[in-house]
Amino acid sequence: METVEVTNEKDIVIVTLDRPYKRNAVNRIMIEELKQVIEQVKYDENLKAFVLTAKGEDAFCAGGDLRDLHGELSKEEAFALLSQMRLVLYDIATLPVPTLALLNGEARGGGCELATACDLRIGKNGDSYGFVQGKLGIIPGWGGGALLYERISSEETFRWLMRSEMLKSSEALRIGWLQEVSDSPDFTLFSGKSKEQLRFWKKQFLKRLNEQRLYEMMEEETRQASELWGSKAHKEAIQAFYDRNQKRG
């Protein structure tokens, strides 16, 4: 695979985003590869746990690729494209095994959405994380906003989405988005547990989730985001990103 590396350590699958030179931004190839990986993982009965991480020191994921997934897309095209990633996130959120995002670096926009699809998140001291879509004239479009409502309080979700700012790891820990902050995040949490234990715990965790409602909320979010894709504010924000990068040469 070109943008995703998959390894297996004693039936714990480790999925590593592998575009560090682009801050692991999700492009169309990565969406396709993640779809393939999740399709395999979903039906692997030997699997004990799922870990999502990324290459490099700087970023876990800088969100959707602003060159590949934005630009001149119609509402319908945006909906179709965003939906592919939404289904990846929904599948991760409902996997039958515990899932953990090991945040090797910062997460922005869709990067935060992807991490929120996992059951748990471990971040690094000093890093920041942000649902920054609001600063780009849009809202989260992969269903990550709907997922955030499942993970932390409604008030903190509402506030974070509207502030659209990066939060320091200490603040992300305080509001409960991160469960742990460490200098070197790892997945020892799963060590020494049997497949049965891990799957039973996940079954209990999923019982708290109304999967049908979550699916509908995520879909509605994608629909709303696609309406904003063609907005003046979004087009200007994308142009500003292109201009900034061009200036820096």
Ligand SMILES: CC[C@H](C(=O)O)C(=O)SCCNC(=O)CCNC(=O)[C@H](O)C(C)(C)COP(=O)(O)OP(=O)(O)OC[C@H]1O[C@@H](n2cnc3c(N)ncnc32)[C@H](O)[C@@H]1OP(=O)(O)O
């Ligand atoms: C529904 C979710 C929604 C979606 O797209 O569908 C989103 O996720 S919106 C995207 C939200 N993300 C952002 O707004 C982040 C944009 N990137 C940045 O602000 C910066 O690149 C940053 C802060 C992540 C890193 O800054 P730094 O100075 O450390 O590095 P560079 O800017 O030089 O980045 C290195 C290299 O990566 C490319 N890059 C980074 N992020 C993206 C991105 N989201 N899309 C495409 N490309 C990205 C950047 O252009 C540089 O490439 P180069 O070829 O070297 O110019």
